[in-house]
Amino acid sequence: MIIKSEDANRKIVGPMTIAEYKINPDFSGALIAMDGVHGKVKCLKEDRIYFVIEGNGKFIIDDQEHDVSDQDLVFVPKNTPYDIKGKLKYFLICSPEFNKNDDVFLE
Numbered sequence: 001m002i003i004k005s006e007d008a009n010r011k012i013v014g015p016m017t018i019a020e021y022k023i024n025p026d027f028s029g030a031l032i033a034m035d036g037v038h039g040k041v042k043c044l045k046e047d048r049i050y051f052v053i054e055g056n057g058k059f060i061i062d063d064q065e066h067d068v069s070d071q072d073l074v075f076v077p078k079n080t081p082y083d084i085k086g087k088l089k090y091f092l093i094c095s096p097e098f099n100k101n102d103d104v105f106l107e
Contacts, residue, residue: 014039020098028097031089038084040106043076049093050074050084057086081106 001023008019008031015036021029040060050059052072059066059074060083068074068088076082092098 026096028094030092033089035087040083041103042081043078043102045102046094047078048076051091053089055088057088
């Protein structure tokens with residue numbers, strides 16, 4: 001399966017510019033450029049994998065800060081509070097597919 005860039009759902013959410021790719025009910029992906037603070041959240045049903053393409057920032061996972069930069073991979077299990085800060089470009093993989101109704105904002 002190939003999903004073309006022109007088929008991505010594009011949107012701006014807070015400090016993020018997002019190109020979302022629906023794959024199937026088990027997976028979705030998104031290319032995200034962010035400059036700022038994501039906001040503390042936990043996802044009720046999705047595991048998330050972040051691959052940092054470029055930039056520098058921090059992932060705060062369960063109140064522990066982790067510096068990230070180019071080519072770092074971050075795994076956030078479902079039901080785990082986390083936040084992201086910095087100027088980053090990353091690819092996000094969600095399993096099962098992203099559903100905004102599964103996010104609980106904690107701030």
